[in-house]
Amino acid sequence: MAESASADVLGGLLEDDPTERLTWRPLLWFTVLRVASACVLFGLTQLERPLRWFGTADPELYWRGAVAYLIGAAVGVALLTLRRPRFNLQTTLAVLTDVGAITVLVHASGGLVSGLGILLVVVVAGGSLLVSGRLAFLYAAMASLALLAESVYRVNVAMQMPTYTQAGLLGAACFATAGMAFEMARRARRGTALASSRRSEIMALARLNTEIIQRMQTGVLVVDPQQRIRLVNGSAARLLGRRLAPGDQLHQVAPTLHDVLLRWQAGWEPGPAAADLWTPRFAPLGRGAEADLLVFLDDTGALNQQAQLLKLASLGRLVASIAHQVRNPLGAISHAAQLLAEDAALSSEHKQLTSILLRQSDRVNRIIEEVLALGRPQTVDTEVLDLKPWLEKVIDAHCSSHGVAPEIIRREMAPDLATRAAPGQLQQVIDNVLDNALRHSRRAPAPKVTVRARASATRERPIIEIEDRGPGVPAAERDKLFEPFHTSRADGTGLGLFMARELCAANQAHIEYYEPAAGGAGFRILLADRRRRQLT
Numbered sequence: 001m002a003e004s005a006s007a008d009v010l011g012g013l014l015e016d017d018p019t020e021r022l023t024w025r026p027l028l029w030f031t032v033l034r035v036a037s038a039c040v041l042f043g044l045t046q047l048e049r050p051l052r053w054f055g056t057a058d059p060e061l062y063w064r065g066a067v068a069y070l071i072g073a074a075v076g077v078a079l080l081t082l083r084r085p086r087f088n089l090q091t092t093l094a095v096l097t098d099v100g101a102i103t104v105l106v107h108a109s110g111g112l113v114s115g116l117g118i119l120l121v122v123v124v125a126g127g128s129l130l131v132s133g134r135l136a137f138l139y140a141a142m143a144s145l146a147l148l149a150e151s152v153y154r155v156n157v158a159m160q161m162p163t164y165t166q167a168g169l170l171g172a173a174c175f176a177t178a179g180m181a182f183e184m185a186r187r188a189r190r191g192t193a194l195a196s197s198r199r200s201e202i203m204a205l206a207r208l209n210t211e212i213i214q215r216m217q218t219g220v221l222v223v224d225p226q227q228r229i230r231l232v233n234g235s236a237a238r239l240l241g242r243r244l245a246p247g248d249q250l251h252q253v254a255p256t257l258h259d260v261l262l263r264w265q266a267g268w269e270p271g272p273a274a275a276d277l278w279t280p281r282f283a284p285l286g287r288g289a290e291a292d293l294l295v296f297l298d299d300t301g302a303l304n305q306q307a308q309l310l311k312l313a314s315l316g317r318l319v320a321s322i323a324h325q326v327r328n329p330l331g332a333i334s335h336a337a338q339l340l341a342e343d344a345a346l347s348s349e350h351k352q353l354t355s356i357l358l359r360q361s362d363r364v365n366r367i368i369e370e371v372l373a374l375g376r377p378q379t380v381d382t383e384v385l386d387l388k389p390w391l392e393k394v395i396d397a398h399c400s401s402h403g404v405a406p407e408i409i410r411r412e413m414a415p416d417l418a419t420r421a422a423p424g425q426l427q428q429v430i431d432n433v434l435d436n437a438l439r440h441s442r443r444a445p446a447p448k449v450t451v452r453a454r455a456s457a458t459r460e461r462p463i464i465e466i467e468d469r470g471p472g473v474p475a476a477e478r479d480k481l482f483e484p485f486h487t488s489r490a491d492g493t494g495l496g497l498f499m500a501r502e503l504c505a506a507n508q509a510h511i512e513y514y515e516p517a518a519g520g521a522g523f524r525i526l527l528a529d530r531r532r533r534q535l536t
Contacts (some may be wrong), residue, residue: 023087023130024080030091030126030396031076037119038073041105042066054109054116063109069101088131095127096140103146111154117147124174128181129188135187145170163213218460221276221296223250225290227258238460238529239278240299257295277301301508303527327368334361382507384530385426386464387417387453394427394488395451398434408438410447414454417462419506419527426527429503429511432496433466433523440521460529469524472515481513 027233044054045063051322055062069282076094081086081496085093099120122144126232127137147167213220219236221244223229232244251258257280262280281296337357340346344356415519434449441448452465454498473481497511504511516522 005472024083025093026130029095030094030130031073031080033122033126034094035073038066038070038101042070043103044273051421054105056111058108062105065104065108069098069105072097072101088135091127091130091136092135093287095123095411099139099143099146103150106147107150107154111150111160112147112163112170113335117166117170120147120170120418121177122172123178125181129185133321136178136182138177140171140174143174147171158432217299219295219299221295222285223295225259225292227251227261229253233297235294236297238531239299239467241277241460256299261293261295302509304505310522326364330361330364334358335366337361340402350475382420382422383416384420384424387419387464387527388413388415390423391451391453391464394430395434397427398431401520402435402438404438405446408446408448409434410450412452412454417453417455417461418530419509420530421509421528423474425503425507426509429500429509429525430464430466430507433511433525436496437466437468437470437521437523442470444469444520458466458528462527464525464527465522466525467516467518467520469518469520472519473513478513482511 018077039053044155045059046064051369055066064349076090076097079090079093084090100124102116102119106112106114106137123141124143127139144167147170148164151163151167154160155164168345187397213231214233218248219239220231220233221229221236222231227250227484229244229246229248229250231246237244241255244253250261260280261282279300281298283294285292285294313321315317337354341351341354341358358423392411395409395411396406399409417485424429434451437449448469449463450467452467454463455461456464482501484495501511504525512520512524512526514524
C-alpha cells in the first residue's frame with residue numbers, strides 16, 4: 001500500500017501542473033542527479049587500483065563518506081515522496097547534505113587537486129535553479145566556506161601544501177554559477193508563469209466555446225474527410241433523434257444526413273429533411289479534400305413558427321380591412337331582414353325567405369368573427385406543461401362547458417410527459433378537435449371519444465391522440481380537412497381544423513389525421529420538445 005502511494009506521488013510529479021513545473025518536478029530531477037552521483041561515487045570504492053581514482057589519501061574515510069552520501073540521497077527520495085518538509089527547506093537540506101558529503105570525499109581524495117571539488121559547482125547550480133536569489137547565494141557561500149575550511153584544515157592540521165588559490169577559484173565559480181543559475185531560473189519561472197496564464201486563458205475560452213456550442217439551439221457537427229464525427233452538440237443529437245458521440249461514423253448513426261451530405265458534395269442544394277425537422281447547412285473548414293466539414297442543422301420547427309407568426313400578423317391586417325368593408329353592409333342587410341320579418345302583412349313564403357336571410361347573415365358574421373380571431377396577432381407565452389394533469393383539466397372544462405358527461409370520454413394518459421406550449425392556444429386546439437369528435441360520434445355508444453397521451457418513438461416529443469367512434473372521414477375528403485372554409489355541415493364555417501393547424505404550427509406542434517384500427521376518425525397532435533426554442 002505504501003509503495004503504491006509513493007508511486008502515485010512520484011507519478012503526480014510528472015503531471016502537467018504549473019505548480020509542479022516550478023517546484024517539485026525540478027526537485028525530482030535534482031534528486032535523481034544526486035542519487036546517480038552518490039551511486040557512482042560509492043561504486044568507485046569497489047574498484048581496485050589503478051581504476052580507483054578517488055579516495056587514495058584516506059580510503060576508509062572515502063568509503064564512509066560515500067556511504068553517507070548514498071544514504072542522504074535515499075533520504076532525499078523519501079522526503080520528496082512525502083513532500084515533507086516544505087519545498088525550500090527540503091532543497092536546502094539536500095544542498096547541505098551534498099556540500100558536506102562532497103567536501104569529505106574531496107578531503108579523502110587528497111584535496112582540491114583530485115578534481116572532485118567541481119561537483120560542488122554542479123550542486124550549487126542545481127540548487128540555485130530551484131530556489132530564490134538569496135538562497136542561491138547562500139548555497140554558494142556554504143560551498144565556498146566548505147572548500148576554504150578543507151584547505152585550512154589541510155594546511156594547519158595535516159601540514160600539507162596550501163590550496164587556497166584553488167579554493168578561491170572554485171568559490172568564485174560557485175558564486176558566478178549561483179548568479180547565472182538564479183537568473184536563468186527567474187526567466188524560466190516568468191516564462192512558465194506566462195505560459196501557464198495563457199494556457200489557463202485558452203482552456204477557459206475552450207470551455208466557454210464548448211458551453212456555447214452545447215447550448216446552441218442550432219445543431220452543430222464537425223465531420224472529418226472520413227465521415228467521422230469529431231464534434232457534436234446536444235441540439236444536433238436531439239434533431240437527429242439519437243445519441244451521437246465523437247468517433248461515430250456518420251453513415252451509421254445519421255444515414256439521412258449522410259445522404260444529404262453526399263448530394264451536397266455532388267452539387268445539390270439541401271433543403272428541409274427528416275420529416276421537416278431540420279434543414280442542413282454545410283461549411284468547409286479549409287480547402288482541399290482533407291478539410292473538415294462544419295454542419296449546421298437548423299430547427300425547421302422554430303423557422304416555421306417564425307414564418308407562421310409573420311403569416312398570422314399579415315393575415316390579421318388583411319382580414320381587419322376586409323371585415324371593415326364587409327361588416328357594414330352585412331349589418332345593414334341583417335337589420336333590414338329583421339325589420340322585414342316584423343311586418344305583419346308578410347306572407348308565410350316571404351317569412352321563410354326572411355328567416356333564411358337572417359340565418360345566413362348570422363353565419364357570415366360568425367365566419368367574419370372566426371377569421372378576425374385567427375388573424376388577430378397571437379402572443380405565444382409558452383410554458384412547460386405537465387401534460388397529464390393539464391389535459392385532465394382541459395377535458396373536464398370542455399365537458400362542463402358543453403354539458404357532456406365525463407364518462408363519454410375515455411382517457412388513456414401516460415405519466416411524466418411534458419411539453420412547451422401556450423396553454424390557451426393548445427387548449428383551443430383540443431377543444432376544436434373534441435367538439436368535432438363528439439359531434440360526429442353522437443350516435444355511438446359510450447365511450448364515444450378516446451383521448452390518449454403518450455411519448456413519441458424517440459421519447460422526446462409527447463403525442464396527443466383523439467379518436468371518435470363515428471363514421472370516419474371519406475378518403476376523398478382527407479386531403480381537404482385542414483383547408484379553410486371546408487366543411488360538411490350546412491351551418492359550419494370550415495375554420496375549426498384550419499385554426500387548430502395554425503395554432504399548432506405557432507407552438508411548434510403538428511396535427512394530422514389518421515384512421516384508428518377500430519374505425520372512426522383520429523387526430524394526432526405531435527407536441528414540441530420541452531427543450532426546444534420558442535419564439536414570442
